[in-house]
Amino acid sequence: MTSTDALTVQGAAPTSPGSEWWRTAVIYQIYPRSFADGNGDGIGDLPGITSRLDDLVALGVDAIWLSPFFRSPQHDAGYDVADYCDVDPIFGTLADADELIAQAHARGIRLIVDLVPNHSSNEHAWFQEALAAEPGSAARGRYIFRDGKGADGELPPNNWESVFGGPAWTRLTAPDGTPGQWYLHLFDSTQPDFDWSNPEVQEEFRRILRFWLDRGVDGFRVDVAHGLVKTDGLPDHLPAVDTDSMGGQDEAPYWGQEGVHEIYRDWHRVLAEYDGDRALCAEAWLPTVDRTAMWVRPDEMHQAFNFPYLMTQWHAPELREVISESLRAFPAVGAPATWVLSNHDVVRHASRLALTAENPQGHGIGPDSPGKPIPEVGLRRARAATTLMLALPGSSYLYQGEELGLPEVVDLPGDVRQDPTWFRTDGERYGRDGCRVPIPWESGAPAYGFNETGESWLPQPAEWAHLARSVQEEEPDSTLWLYRTLLATRRTEGLGAGTLEWLDGYGDDVVAFRNGAVTVVANAGTTPVALPKGTVLVASGPLAGDTLPVDTAVWLLA
Structure with a gap:
């Protein structure tokens, strides 16, 4: 039996409540435009992803999550959706999507698609219909249109700010040049927010869920899952200075409202109509683990990204606290912790783990950012942090290229940047382009093997030439081989389904615990520490x- 056959058998095995695949899965995020380009136009696509699936089998992941590939004008890299039930031509066709799903499943890899329910593109047929309709019409009722304030409605309905910078409202202009109503967009002006109190919106997304479930997808990552419902009356609100752009530390009338939970209870019922443990994962930026756990109560979503963990510094006391809180809060509602x-x-x-200055989420780093990281320190800490994370009970998410140790691209010139944040803040925030650069596959090939044309x-x-997968394949100490070893050992030792037991006696700068038969020690301090007895599984x-250097983590078998 080949390794692919073994994976297929494992992926097809039935599960029982409490042992669903998503409870322990390692899920690999693919940003389609930057993963692999099959037609050479410089933008990654679905056939390119399909051509690289065997590399993901070799890596050892259980599932992939695809960022949006739906039809879109691409003002926000596909998170502005014009048609939720079609593939954008830059990524391929519906037939390409079907082939990708089939080929992933043939290899025992499940596939999750990214759904964007908070807003659509302004080129969506519904919004175009709303623009042509009168105030108060059914067409406008699918979005959040309001009259402005002031004598002539010249002021926006409230003072909300866009996540990408600037006002969260845009005013319409009628064909005759007269000003009209305003519409809400928590993100770019090309991304109008839906009104989720509207039953027509609710039914449309049930249809969209079923469209993709019928095609065989295994679940959905839900974009801005905490943002669909706004407080009645849309009261004024100004976020704190330098807050995380997605609201992780901010109580706002458009983040985390109680009404979102009924939406996901409804979606949960839709997924329950299908066999195979289909899953919902929430992108919900919330200030605490306990608040995040509310999204994964038994009748709601199945997973929620653990952003409090992601945003924790490489600091042992903070890591121990967020891990402890996560392993208390998520299991308390019957959900796995995610990392x-x-x-x-x-x-x-x-x-990020080597930054020496504040860097709120969404701001990015660039040539003039303070506290830029030292690459060697960042990579060493990243490898240690991943070694720690993959030993934790629950489910873990990886982002494409991290298995190569890719750093943020800091020196992108302004004239190539494409993130709306860069433009809406007039270059004050660099945005997210630095983590989205196409990844390197083959050192000596055009575009490092991203395609055959070099686009x-x-x-x-x-400097990515020496980080390409082809180079790291030949280096036993490479980050790629570290990830492969971690994932294989994690599976063999059953760490995803394990139980964490904290170990004392290592000092404040060390994170140490036992998960099953594996002892894990991570040194986040400034001096080496003594290692316990045991066989080294991976470092x-x-x-x-017999000592563990700084910024290093190890798995030991007693």
Whole structure:
């Protein structure tokens, strides 16, 4: 039996309540435009992803999550959706999506798609209909239109600010040039917010869920899952200075409202109509683990990204606290803890963990950012942090390229940047382009193997030649081989389904615990620490005899 056959059998095995695949899965995020480009136009696509599935089998992941590939004008890299039930031509066709799903399943890899329910594109047929309709019409009732304030309605309905900078309202202009109503967009002006109190919106998304479930997808990652419902009356609100852009530390009338939970109870019932443990995962930026756990109560979503964990510094006391709180709060509502260090919206953790200045989520780093990371320190800490994370009970998410140790691309010039944040803040915030650069596959190939033409929608740095997968395949100490070893050992030792037991006696700068038969020690301090007796299963970096160097983590078998 080949390894692919073994994975297929394992993926097809039935599960019982409490042992569903998503409780322990390692899920790999693919940002389609930057993963692999099958037609050479410089933008990644679905056939490109399909061509690289065997590399993901070799890595050892259980599932992939695809960022949006729906039809879109691409003002926000596909998170502005014009048609939720079609594939944008830059990514391929519906037939390509079906082939990708089939080929992933043939390899025992499940597939989760990214759903964007908070807002659509302004080119969505519904919004175009709303623009042509009168105030108070049914067409406008699908979105959040309001009259302005002031004598002539010249002021926006409230003072809300867009996540991407600038006002969260845009005023319409009638064909005759007269000003009209305003519409809400928590993100770019090309992304109008739906009104989720409207039954027509609710029914449309049930249809969209079933469209993709019928095609065989295994679940949905739900974008801005905490933002669909707004407080009645849309009261004024100004976020704190330098707050995280997605509201992780901010109580706002458009984040985390109680009404969102009934939406996800409804979606839960839709997924329950289908066999195979289909899953919902929430992107919900909330200030505490306990608040996040509310999204994964038994009749709601199945997973929620653990952003409090992601945003924790490389600091042992803080790590112990957030891990303890996560393993208390999520199991208390019957859900697995989830763990994540990088994604398409944050500075890659190979750079973020070595920053020496404040860097709120969404701001990004660039040539003039303070406290830029030292690459060697960032990579060492990233490898240790991943070694720690993949030993934790629950489900883990990886972001494409982190298995290569890719850092944030800091030196992108302004004229190539494409994130709306860069433009809406007039360059004050660099945004997220630095973590979205197409990843390197083959050192000596055009675009490092991203395609055969050398085209790339964002420029790839020259130093990525030595980080390409082809190079790391030949280096036993590479980050790629570290990830492969971690994932294989995690599966063999059953760590995802394990139980954590804290170990004392290592000092404040060390995170130490036992999960089953595996002892895990991570040194986040400034001096080496003594290692316990045991056989080394995997280490994030070289060990010094019986001591663990700084910024290093190890798994031991007693």
